[in-house]
Amino acid sequence: MLKNLSAKARIGVVALIVLIGIGIVTLVVILASNKDQATEATPIVKDVILFEDADGMLGPTLIETTVMVEQPGLYEKFELMLKLQQTYNNPFDPDEIDLSAVFVSPQGKEWHINGFYNGYNWRVRFAPNEVGNWRYRIVMKDKTGTNYGEEAGFEAVTSARKGWIRVSNQNKRFFEHDNGTSFYGVGVAYPWSVSESRLDIIKASGGNLITYWNGDYDSGGGKNQLESVSSGIGRYDTYKAERVDEIVDLLEAREMKMNFAIWPHDSLTDKLPGWPATWQKNAYSTLGEAKDFYTSEEMWKYQEKLYRYIIARWGHSEAIGTWDLVVEISGTDGWALGDPKAANAWIEKVHRYFKENDPYNHPTNGSRAGNEDDYWAEGYKVLDVSDRENYYGLNAAEYAKDIQMRWPRYEKPLVIGETGNIADVNTYHDAIWTGLSNGLAGIPVWWDITKMNDEMFTQMKAISTFVERISFNEAREPIALASKMIQQQLDKEQPIPYGKSATDWSQPDWAQANLDENGAQYSVKEDGDALATQMRFATGSFSQGAVTTYFNKSDWSYYDQLHIDVYIEQQGSEEIKVRPVLFPNNTWDEGEDISDVKLTSGQWTTLAIPLRNAPEYYWRNASITEADLKLMMGLGLKFYTVASSTSAKPVVVKFKNPRLIADQAPTIEVQESKGWVMKGNSTSYGWLIAGNGTAGGKSANIEGLGPIHATVSWFDPWKGEFIGDTAVESKGDRLTITAPNTSNRDVAFIISRNE
Template sequence: MHSRETFPERRPAGSLLRGAVAIALACLLGASRVGAGLMPSGRSGPLAIWDVSLSKTQVARYETAEITFQMEGRWRNPFNPDEVRVDAVFTAPDGTQITVPAFFYQDYERSVSGGRESYRAAGRPCWKVRFAPSQPGRYTCVLAAKNGEHELTVKAPPFICTTASGRRGYLRISSHNRLYFEFDDGTPFFGVAMDKAMGPVFQYERMYKRFAEAGGNFNRLFLTHGNFNIMERVVGRPGPDRGAGKLNLEYCWCVDRVLELGEQYGVYHMLTLTNQTNFRTNNGGWDVNVYNAKNGGFLKAPGEYFTDERAQRIFQHLLRYAVARWGASTSVFSWDLWNEVSAAEGYQPETAARWHRRMARYLRSVDWAKHVIHTNFGTLNGDAEIDGLPEMELVSTNIYAVKDIAHIAEVWTKRLIEQYKKPYMLTEYGIGHRMGPAGYAPHDPERVMVHNGLWSPLVSGSAGTGMAWDWNWLDDERFYRYVKAAARFVDGIPFSRRGWRGVQVEAFEFADGSQRPYYADTLVEGFPGNYRFPPEAAEHELFTVLENGRLDRQDLLHARL
């Protein structure tokens, strides 16, 4: 092992010349996008670290300290820690050591024209470490690099963590009430939420301001599509950061920007890392999946993703990169391993459970900040083989195509909380999937379903409001008005320090004594959108209409009457 005791300075001119030659050759071979200025990610020199710098010498508690450095060595893929890895070992004031992975980085400049964003690489690529200290006092750091058989340790500049901070730490599951969330400093939190999972950065710049002003504080991002497609889908332009096992650096940069907005406005995020829509052959998703052998990948069918060792190793590499790049952000609440996992082609509960257990355990081993880990189902009742795993710390399900979202959300929020004793979030809900280019707005212009889906989980024991899916539905004055009302209602209620009690109603009377009882239509609605019913559903043939007009077991009534 080689060791250096001083902070590395710039490399000698000869070393920089070798890098310039490598860049020129890569450009000639078409390995980089010359127009965008992206340098090739591969390297072929002796292992060395230089130009180590620190973002600031005094950092407030839970504020991000960023170390930047250049590194030379021999590798083809800087996103593969089996080829090259750097870990920053921080020593806290009390002597505790925290290991934080480093990541490969490229800066970008953004331009917006005609409602579209474009990005141009700015400056040289480099390596970075991001870390948020929690203890006041002096921190030291050593960078430990490994490249093949070569190892190197280099000291990074120390910094002081100050107590001057209004930050409350990371958002976690409460130790007082495991059904709710609170911050490291014990401040209770209730999620007033939406599901704006995709879109260009400028949309978040506009929406987060209005959302936060109304009292909104929780969202979900798909790191699998559009401007956040960090790996999973094929991108038209070739480049050294494209394909299975590599991270799309410009879209990673977009995730950076949205998380920065989250920190600015107090919006906390679920980060979704895999998506069923990219693992299906009936919707075109598999056709643009980087793992597909037809796209230069190595899988012949979507279902192989759950069992192929190479695919699992690559996903672990993605997890390590995600932790390195975004784990320090207090705007990150959780790692959501899948969106609607049971809809992926080839899904088998037992196999998928093994996959989730492996990934969650690996993620817990590398995530120094200990963010919440969970997955997501597109069916309300999820899957007990996975939701019941101790590694899955939260239950998250979705529902579409129901008319009475208030009742459905109430029934399943209470049932899932009782079944798993874990926090529950209704992570998506919406009218349907075939609404046309105008989205949901023409079908529900008053956003009645949005309103009911916000409130029903809130008063049924969920850790947050329901999260309405954005399809031309959310960025609207009515939506923000509903958000504001929910936010005002929960403000000041310490949900993580309280429990719910049922209210016993002995009699019902109209406030206006002159009002006479009246008859109204009863809506008998089955349970569409959930095609994996519990076994007792097939045996339940008789249903009772209760005095309030509801069915006793609506969840067992099939949609096809």
């Protein structure tokens, strides 16, 4: 029977027969020696990694193997560098050369790991999750056949690493490491230009997570997407891949994770108005239009190979936290100009690919845009993580509303993957503590690191100190604190707390005067206690410019007027007027001619804008109603001249001190305190905010804890330190807690049940 087989195959069969014989003899001896003992279940460990070699000596030939790390620690990289005898037209393409390895753990579990070509040679990367002796064997396949390397092994030793993060097996609303310890994300968006010094700042501030983009804006190498026009479709950009290698190494050294954004929205956008577009730098643009990306079968074939490459090159690393499959899918051509249903089907297909092919089981996530209406039920249902962005309501009430909308619908980790985009410590403080006390699996991720100042990093450090005391493996439910109502008197004049920074203001490009003589857009700068910019009214006829700022939903219904001081400095004689712009419920509404104020060069003028009882036809679109005042989301100034000169010089524009004015100081009814608590059977934690003044001495009720004797550990969320313990006892089903003396308006707490 053996004579019809190749020489190599005959040797393999003979070796197999011998090994089977040895195994049978060994089994008989073992059974004989243990016949009087109770049988115990033990793992089945293979003695050798065997493959059926149907084509004999055919297939690629491995001529050199270099072990890059002889004895890796637990969850540390074990890497092989391989050299093949054959050469290939496209060594990146697994249809030409498919290189992989099978690893067998000390307990007998098989891991099938794909290799990859890095532009110079082939590599296999793996990270062991068991201590002891591992064995492996290389598998090589091309169009000529399949071949195998010799079996080899390595020893994995102990390390301090905890492993990849995954959706917790103990509490599906949070993450845990592979070793079972809980993980709470303290992160910031750092999409490009990553540096060691800034990573050190994040780490020193208690951060453990960044969002990084596979985009076109990075510095320090890798300015293209991973699969770019420059690299060619089906090939991968060497510099980009090395840049990701570098960042992964930097994160590993700091025990930090990356939310790896595989498809930023601009990479899939070409013709969608109002969105940044880099589709023409994307290799897939050589196959068709951006609107067809989600439906094209040809593009999907290349996508599968790209995802395989990403997993093979970086999946081993515990620095990879989550695969962010697409960022703001509703801001891509395939959604907005194509078919949202097809885009939803695509996200399910990509998610399924990663679940079936990522042996490390990194969680998947993705997002729609950050507007209030951008609720992505289809994505939240499919992906491992429910990630909703928020650029519409940067206040505690809106963050809590969003989280509580998702909490009962999806039993999975909830995150806010992008929010902020302003450098304001109070807004940031409220966002991170609202997120924690309402059940987010990590603090809201601020967009981006350039909007983070020292005060904000101090707040990041404070919340990271607090969560060190909490195990997120315990199941908990978010509930609102309850307290009595009190009267609060407001000031007659209230400065608007938003739009203080130049970066909070923008100049829309549709306004001609906002562009210089070369078509470049002017931008707002800080100028002493004012904000300043330039405008160039030079169309030869009517010419206009504008500045706008957007902010949280704000309630202006207690006030009667809005005042803002305005200044211009001009060389020409054009008559320039200013009119108000408001954004009730995020809708542009500007004044009519009756609202205009003529400006005098070199002189400050106060623009007084009526919020109620405005003259007839004061507002262009509609009168501002009480409902509008409760939902104010922005303001602006529109400057114009009806007769301009084409040779007009730029005009200096300044503005400052927007403030709300009431005819009489209003009195409102507020809760003595408010906030939220994550209620657990053993340990609960939460955040209490004073309705008025400081939190010291303010009380709140927590319902549903049952009879309880507990200790409340109070925490100063501004200084980042615990400030004392209080013994408490419930009355029936209600527990009342009273904040200790503090000059802060808020305080955090942990409630530990006493046995």
